[in-house]
Amino acid sequence: xxxxxxxxxxxxxxxxxxxxxxxxxxxxxxxxxxxxxxxxxxxxxxxxxxxxxxxxxxxxxxxxxxxxxxxxxxxxxxxxxxxxxxxxxxxxxxxxxxxxxxxxxxxxxxxxxxxxxxxxxxxxxxxxxxxxxxxxxxxxxxxxxxxxxxxxxxxxxxxxxxxxxxxxxxxxxxxxxxxxxxxxxxxxxxxxxxxxxxxxxxxxxxxxxxxxxxxxxxxxxxxxxxxxxxxxxxxxxxxxxxxxxxxxxxxxxxxxxxxxxxxxxxxxxxxxxxxxxxxxxxxxxxxxxxxxxxxxxxxxxxxxxxxxxxxxxxxxxxxxxxxxxxxxxxxxxxxxxxxxxxxxxxxxxxxxxxxxxxxxxxxxxxxxxxxxxxxxxxxxxxxxxxxxxxxxxxxxxxxxxxxxxxxxxxxxxxxxxxxxxxxxxxxxxxxxxx
Numbered sequence: 084x085x086x087x088x089x090x091x092x093x094x095x096x097x098x099x100x101x102x103x104x105x106x107x108x109x110x111x112x113x114x115x116x117x118x119x120x121x122x123x124x125x126x127x128x129x130x131x132x133x134x135x136x137x138x139x140x141x142x143x144x145x146x147x148x149x150x151x152x153x154x155x156x157x158x159x160x161x162x163x164x165x166x167x168x169x170x171x172x173x174x175x176x177x178x179x180x181x182x183x184x185x186x187x188x189x190x191x192x193x194x195x196x197x198x199x200x201x202x203x204x205x206x207x208x209x210x211x212x213x214x215x216x217x218x219x220x221x222x223x224x225x226x227x228x229x230x231x232x233x234x235x236x237x238x239x240x241x242x243x244x245x246x247x248x249x250x251x252x253x254x255x256x257x258x259x260x261x262x263x264x265x266x267x268x269x270x271x272x273x274x275x276x277x278x279x280x281x282x283x284x285x286x287x288x289x290x291x292x293x294x295x296x297x298x299x300x301x302x303x304x305x306x307x308x309x310x311x312x313x314x315x316x317x318x319x320x321x322x323x324x325x326x327x328x329x330x331x332x333x334x335x336x337x338x339x340x341x342x343x344x345x346x347x348x349x350x351x352x353x354x355x356x357x358x359x360x361x362x363x364x365x366x367x368x369x370x371x372x373x374x375x376x377x378x379x380x381x382x383x384x385x386x387x388x389x390x391x392x393x394x395x396x397x398x399x400x401x402x403x404x405x406x407x408x409x410x411x412x413x414x415x416x417x418x419x420x421x422x423x424x425x426x427x428x429x430x431x432x433x434x435x436x437x438x439x440x441x442x443x444x445x446x447x448x449x450x451x452x453x454x455x456x457x458x459x460x461x462x463x464x465x466x467x468x469x470x471x472x473x474x475x476x477x478x479x480x481x482x483x484x485x486x487x488x489x490x491x492x493x494x495x496x497x498x499x500x501x502x503x504x505x506x507x508x509x510x511x512x513x514x515x516x517x
Contacts (some may be wrong), residue, residue: 109311113312187375187376195364196360234296285489347425374391446502453491464488
């Protein structure tokens, strides 16, 4: 039976290769390792989160500019015609005033409340985006694994119908010879041919499902839409990702290891830091400083040296904020909302753990039953084919056995797929990175 799988796999690969040669489409041989590499490198969701992370660090760089002063240098010319007002309030007519200024200086304004605490808050947010990116990467890779197993099931299901059609062609040829020799009725040949058409229809259904699963996988991996996928895995077998995970209980260490919770904790710290702008930092002063040196006078002579120095240290008392405490109330509401979202995230993780562990336990039992049923169906089909060679089996019997065999085969593929996917789901739910 394994040799048949290999032959069918080679046949399908050759068919794909011919199609690629005629349509100029590209073929992508895949397995689970390839899917994980492509998913981590090409997926648009992961790229978007990486770009958000870059933006967060750009905002941090902008916030760090607060303590640096501005330098300036240049020239100005001022010309005034018409009436001008003297210092004591008198107007002078037909005034032609012109002056020239050139110089350089430095000035700065330091809001310690905004500068210090806002910068720390943005730094915490930037770190949080790192963990959010890691969490989203785990999510996308898990989706890629699930999509790959769905596609592999569809491909192996299609190959099973290919195998049955090859067998059916042999059966039809045998029945033709037996009908010609007068050992069988023509109606039995017609039934065999009708069964072949039925298998063709089912193979087309399997092909449609395979294309549907391929489209979903291509979307997740973000590869060209004209790519023809073909899995190099000829069998779907149960895996043992980590023998300890099924017995591991969910506790605080799980939540600590989940990047979502680390990100949530950093965002909470960021909100608390921003809240200090309206509380602790409220009593910090604002410092302004400016100094310049220049030449000031007529255009362009005579010129007179001038210089200036400005310094101020000012404490502001925002009575509106003190009276109504609006900023602090807003931040407190944001913090309470965020804490609720963290509790909601904790409930989601608990659900992921319970669901994946339950699926694993059930799928393991299901696999055992399905494997036994598949083996029995394969044995029965083999015996029917042997009886067919002897002419002691009726076509409808083969039809029934083939139907049982294909259902048993599908039951086993689905149970193994569920078991493998549940292992990865539980692995991530317990705080591990893919």
